[in-house]
Amino acid sequence: QVQLQESGPGLLKPSETLSLTCTVSDGSISSYYWSWMRQPPGKGLEWIGHIYYTGSTDYNSSLKSRVTISLDTSKTQFSLKLFSVTAADTAVYYCARWVYNSGSYYNWFDPWGQGTLVTVSS
Amino acid sequence: DIQMTQSPSSLSASVGDRVTITCRASQSISRSLIWYQQKPGKAPKVLIHAASSVQSGAPSRFSGSGSGTDFTLTISSLQPEDFAIFYCQQSYSTPLTFGQGTKVEIK
Numbered sequence: 001q002v003q004l005q006e007s008g009p010g011l012l013k014p015s016e017t018l019s020l021t022c023t024v025s026d027g028s029i030s031s032y033y034w035s036w037m038r039q040p041p042g043k044g045l046e047w048i049g050h051i052y053y054t055g056s057t058d059y060n061s062s063l064k065s066r067v068t069i070s071l072d073t074s075k076t077q078f079s080l081k082l083f084s085v086t087a088a089d090t091a092v093y094y095c096a097r098w099v100y101n102s103g104s105y106y107n108w109f110d111p112w113g114q115g116t117l118v119t120v121s122s
Numbered sequence: 123d124i125q126m127t128q129s130p131s132s133l134s135a136s137v138g139d140r141v142t143i144t145c146r147a148s149q150s151i152s153r154s155l156i157w158y159q160q161k162p163g164k165a166p167k168v169l170i171h172a173a174s175s176v177q178s179g180a181p182s183r184f185s186g187s188g189s190g191t192d193f194t195l196t197i198s199s200l201q202p203e204d205f206a207i208f209y210c211q212q213s214y215s216t217p218l219t220f221g222q223g224t225k226v227e228i229k
Contacts, residue, residue: 045166045209047218060217061123094165100213105153105172107213112165 002027004095004113012120018082022095022113029053029071033098034078035109036069038091046091050098051078085120092117124148124212128221136229141197143224145210150190154214157186157195159206160223166209170195202228 008020022034035050049059051069059067068081082089093116096109125148135141145155153173158166168177170186173193183198197204205228210221 044222045211045220047216047220058216062217096165105155105213106175107154108156108168108171108177109158109166109211110168110177112167115165 002097002111004097004111006093006095006113006116008116008118010117010119012085012118013122014086014120015084016120018080018085018089018093018118018120020080020093020095020116020118022078022080024076024078024097027076029073029076029078033100034069034071035096035098036080037094037096037109038089039094039115040088040091048080048082048093087120090118090120123217124151124214124219126210126212126219126221128208128210128224130224131222132225132227134227134229135200137200137202139200141200141204141226143195143208143226145188145193145195145221147191147193147212147214151212151214153189154212155186155188155193156211156213157184158209158211159204160209161206169208197226200226200228204228 003025005023030053033050036048039045051057051071066083071078096112100107127146129144155173157170160166169180169184174186185196207223207225209223
């Protein structure tokens with residue numbers, strides 16, 4: 001079954017760029033949307049954005065000016081870049097597959113990666 | 123953006139109790155509602171999609187109902203392993219948005 005695993009630096013300084021990669025194993029990256037979410041410590045979940053296997057993207061407007069999500073189908077990986085980070089970007093970052101059935105209600109995030117904590121501190 | 127509001131924010135119940143969590147959308151989302159369970163230090167897991175369809179592998183004591191703006195998640199008989207935070211999420215339109223979560227504690 002498909003498994004996702006996030007990787008990337010866990011500590012950044014303010015103004016740096018957050019770069020995370022999600023590796024998709026035991027499954028194809030085709031025909032799905034691939035998403036990033038984040039969860040500040042002790043708080044709720046925020047959708048950052050997603051990329052379709054064709055390369056089209058959609059981002060949360062609250063982060064759109066600072067976010068890029070890209071796809072490497074040859075490596076079955078997708079990546080997140082968040083520019084000019086501040087302490088407010090400290091969170092556990094999750095990657096997940098968005099199971100989307102167009103024109104229906106049958107949509108959900110599954111599976112999720114285990115999450116990776118990124119701390120922004122000077 | 124569609125705002126999702128859950129109530130209560132937390133609750134404490136005994137093993138065997140029937141528990142109900144509500145989720146309200148700021149506009150109609152038809153049946154585009156998903157429920158997740160998140161245990162400490164873990165990623166969320168989907169329980170219910172399309173407002174009332176139980177995800178394969180989820181225990182049958184979990185059920186969902188509602189449409190439009192008002193939704194409920196019911197645990198028919200609370201088990202010790204149900205200690206967790208439950209989130210609703212709308213899939214009607216992007217940005218995809220989540221409720222703030224409901225923490226379920228076992229008495």
